[in-house]
Amino acid sequence: MFSYFFSRLKVLIFSLFFASIIIFFMIEIIPGDPASFMLGINAEPDTINALKKELGLDVSALERYYNWITGMFIGDFGVSYTYRVPVSELVMARIGVSIPLALYAILLSTLIAIPIGIISASNHGSFKDWSFMGFTQLGIAIPNFWFAMVLVLIFSIYLKWFSAGGIPGWDEGFFINLKALTLPAFALALPQASILARIMRSALIETLSQDYFRTARASGLTFFQAVKKHAFRNALIPVLTIIGLQFSFLIAGAIIIENVFFLPGIGRLIFQGIVQRDLIVVESLVMLLVFSVIIVNFLVDMAYLYVDPRLRVKK
Amino acid sequence: MKFPISFILGFFLSLIFLVITIISFFWVPHDVETLNIANRLKEPSFENLLGTDHFGRDIFSMIMIGGQTSLSVALIAVSLGLILGVPLGLISASLRGSLIDDIIMRGNDLIFAFPSLVIAILITAVFGPSALNAIIAIGIFNIPVFARVTRGAAISIWTLDFISSARIAGKGSFRISLEHILPNILNLLIVQGSIQFSLGILAEAGLSYVGLGVQPPAPSWGRMLADSQTMISFAPNLALFPGITIILAVLGLNLLGDGTRDLIDPRLQDKIK
Numbered sequence: 001m002f003s004y005f006f007s008r009l010k011v012l013i014f015s016l017f018f019a020s021i022i023i024f025f026m027i028e029i030i031p032g033d034p035a036s037f038m039l040g041i042n043a044e045p046d047t048i049n050a051l052k053k054e055l056g057l058d059v060s061a062l063e064r065y066y067n068w069i070t071g072m073f074i075g076d077f078g079v080s081y082t083y084r085v086p087v088s089e090l091v092m093a094r095i096g097v098s099i100p101l102a103l104y105a106i107l108l109s110t111l112i113a114i115p116i117g118i119i120s121a122s123n124h125g126s127f128k129d130w131s132f133m134g135f136t137q138l139g140i141a142i143p144n145f146w147f148a149m150v151l152v153l154i155f156s157i158y159l160k161w162f163s164a165g166g167i168p169g170w171d172e173g174f175f176i177n178l179k180a181l182t183l184p185a186f187a188l189a190l191p192q193a194s195i196l197a198r199i200m201r202s203a204l205i206e207t208l209s210q211d212y213f214r215t216a217r218a219s220g221l222t223f224f225q226a227v228k229k230h231a232f233r234n235a236l237i238p239v240l241t242i243i244g245l246q247f248s249f250l251i252a253g254a255i256i257i258e259n260v261f262f263l264p265g266i267g268r269l270i271f272q273g274i275v276q277r278d279l280i281v282v283e284s285l286v287m288l289l290v291f292s293v294i295i296v297n298f299l300v301d302m303a304y305l306y307v308d309p310r311l312r313v314k315k
Numbered sequence: 316m317k318f319p320i321s322f323i324l325g326f327f328l329s330l331i332f333l334v335i336t337i338i339s340f341f342w343v344p345h346d347v348e349t350l351n352i353a354n355r356l357k358e359p360s361f362e363n364l365l366g367t368d369h370f371g372r373d374i375f376s377m378i379m380i381g382g383q384t385s386l387s388v389a390l391i392a393v394s395l396g397l398i399l400g401v402p403l404g405l406i407s408a409s410l411r412g413s414l415i416d417d418i419i420m421r422g423n424d425l426i427f428a429f430p431s432l433v434i435a436i437l438i439t440a441v442f443g444p445s446a447l448n449a450i451i452a453i454g455i456f457n458i459p460v461f462a463r464v465t466r467g468a469a470i471s472i473w474t475l476d477f478i479s480s481a482r483i484a485g486k487g488s489f490r491i492s493l494e495h496i497l498p499n500i501l502n503l504l505i506v507q508g509s510i511q512f513s514l515g516i517l518a519e520a521g522l523s524y525v526g527l528g529v530q531p532p533a534p535s536w537g538r539m540l541a542d543s544q545t546m547i548s549f550a551p552n553l554a555l556f557p558g559i560t561i562i563l564a565v566l567g568l569n570l571l572g573d574g575t576r577d578l579i580d581p582r583l584q585d586k587i588k
Contacts, residue, residue: 015425022429026437137573141513141565143520146540146558149547157548245427252432256521260544271525274440282440286433293428 008301012294019290024065027283068283077284082276087284090269097167098265101181102254105188106243112193117200117235118227124205132197139194144253148187148260155183165262184261188253192246199242203235210234236307244300248293322574328567329509336382345373347380347534359552366552368542374553377534378560384446384535385564388528389515391450393508396457401504403458404465405496409488411470420466423459431456431518432527439527449528453518457511464507468500502579506572513568520561536561 052058059067071078077087116136120129156164167180207213208231216226255267262268266285273281305312345363350370357367366374407419429437435452442448472478473496481491522528523537531538536557543553 011421011424014421015428018425019428022425023437026441029441137566137569138562141517141562141569143517143524143537143540143558143561145521145524146554146561149540149544149554150558153547153551153554248427248430252430252521255432255436256525259525270436274436277440279440282436286437289430289433290428293430297424297428 004305005302008298012298015294016291019294020069020287021065023283023287023290024068027279028061072284072287077288078280080278080281082278082281087281090281091266091285091288094265094269096170097181097263098254098258098267100177101184101188101258101263101265102250104178104181104185105192105250105254108185108189109193109196110243112189113196113200116193116197117204118232120197120201121204121208122223122227124208129201133201136194136197139190140198142190144187144191145256145260147190148184148257151183151187152260165260167263181263184257184263187260188250188257191253192250195246196239196242200235200239203238204231207231207234233307237304240300240303240307244297247296251289251293319574319577321570322578325567325570325572325574328563329571332382332564332567333386335379336386339376339379339383343373343376343379345376347372347376348532366556368539368553369546369550374539374556377539378536378557381534381536381539381557381560382564384523384529384533385516385519385561388446388450388453388519389512392453392457392515392518393511395450395454396461396511397504397508400458400461401465401497404462404467405469405492407462407466408469408473408496409492411466411473419462423462426455426459429456432521432525435522435527444527444530446529446533449519449522452522452527453515456518457515460511461504461507464503465500468503469496472496472499502575506576506579509568509572509575513565513572516561516565516568 049058057064068078075088077091079085080087080090083090116132120132123129152164155162162183163180168176170177204227208227210231213226213231216230217223221229254265255270257263258265258267259271266288270282270285272278273285350372351367352370354363354367357363359366363373363375368374368377403419403423407416410416431452434455435448438448438452469492478491478495481495486494519528519535520537520540523535524541526541528537529535539557540554543550543557547554
């Protein structure tokens with residue numbers, strides 16, 4: 001169990017280290033330095049140098065990389081070139097939108113996908129199965145931002161049930177914000193749920209044909225008892241893998257969906273950073289996103305320990 | 316041999332998509348480069364099959380030309396993934412368990428941590444938005460996909476007897492990979508290729524939608540959707556038609572991929588008969 005944990009931890013550290021190097025050098029090769037960009041073309045060389053010193057740009061690339069990484073460990077993401085406030089402050093203000101949105105979407109997609117997967121698998125080959133799988137094919141093919149626009153058209157413009165964008169802020173109460181995040185979360189969840197339902201179905205079909213499942217049924221368990229006790233947990237392994245892989249798509253989707261619904265989250269901050277050439281914001285946020293993908297995949301690896309007892313045995 | 320329904324449906328959808336895009340290189344119903352404001356926001360009619368946009372351009376013609384962008388970006392990105400990913404997977408499989416295998420697979424995990432949109436954001440931050448950057452961003456993300464599929468399939472073939480025979484006949488790992496492994500996993504790569512192709516179309520639309528892909532005036536389905544967003548309350552067909560086009564193209568390629576897999580997977584062969 002510990003050897004498994006440490007081998008995964010090694011992968012985690014390795015990935016974080018190389019990801020940070022890739023991101024740092026991508027940003028390094030951009031021509032022009034931010035200090036002269038911020039001060040404009042008429043700035044005196046002295047002023048530029050003073051600002052460079054203030055921003056910590058007057059040292060070698062290696063030192064800058066070291067400062068950036070060690071800063072990140074203590075939550076110091078540098079200072080935004082355009083806003084002149086710490087990036088961590090900008091992140092803290094927006095993470096309250098992005099994280100609830102991601103969790104809401106994952107929750108929705110799991111709640112939609114698992115029942116569909118179970119129903120389809122247990123009625124394998126029936127009309128029910130066939131039509132559910134048709135819907136999931138469609139769900140995979142629909143671009144989530146277009147689905148978001150259609151949701152706005154139906155539920156905001158025609159039915160007027162939801163607002164077309166924005167979020168009131170968490171001081172205004174929980175449910176009003178939850179309502180504001182509902183359409184974006186549905187738009188994000190649709191493709192995820194479709195893929196998850198298909199994986200759930202095929203994994204369950206595989207386990208339903210196993211001998212131990214037949215034995216469980218023969219020993220007197222009802223179909224759903226046997227699924228709950230034996231099949232579901234075995235089918236969970238591929239499903240977990242997919243949830244981990246999908247997190248990266250979820251992040252990408254969330255960046256786009258935040259823009260469709262004008263949600264002040266991390267995704268919109270990145271785009272503002274690109275437009276204003278606020279590179280420290282782009283650099284730190286990209287690192288944060290990649291960090292979150294790597295951490296989630298690490299957690300998925302750890303979840304295997306819970307689902308698959310074979311991994312707990314000392315090798 | 317009986318063809319699965321998904322294969323037939325996917326084949327025809329993909330064929331229609333391909334034919335319309337090829338036709339658009341030679342002929343479109345209306346010129347999309349000249350603006351005709353007097354003719355703007357027209358409902359679908361016989362003259363303009365899907366209506367006109369806010370500049371009076373024919374939506375059907377724009378969708379036809381937009382297909383060129385989607386097709387070329389996705390095609391080049393998938394080729395990039397195939398050209399780099401497949402050899403990496405073959406090398407990894409022939410040296411499985413070695414340090415090189417480990418390095419290649421860890422490198423794959425690393426690229427997987429960068430969602431294609433995040434790669435695109437990084438590239439755009441450095442070089443500015445363009446179709447080329449969209450291709451690179453989608454292509455880079457395809458490399459680990461093909462490397463993994465290739466490695467997984469190749470490893471199971473390496474254990475078969477005819478590979479041992481080839482070894483005894485004196486063939487090296489390189490020749491075995493090329494002459495025996497590759498032809499045997501080609502089917503699988505074609506299936507994965509069609510799925511990645513459809514993902515590429517979706518990704519291109521997404522990148523163009525947020526302004527990181529193809530730049531105006533080149534028409535693209537994603538950009539058409541972005542332009543239509545502010546007008547959705549009074550001109551919904553501007554948003555509906557490009558969206559439905561994307562769905563049909565992606566659906567067609569996915570069904571084609573699934574259908575081909577069902578067709579070539581011997582385990583499923585009995586069920587089809």
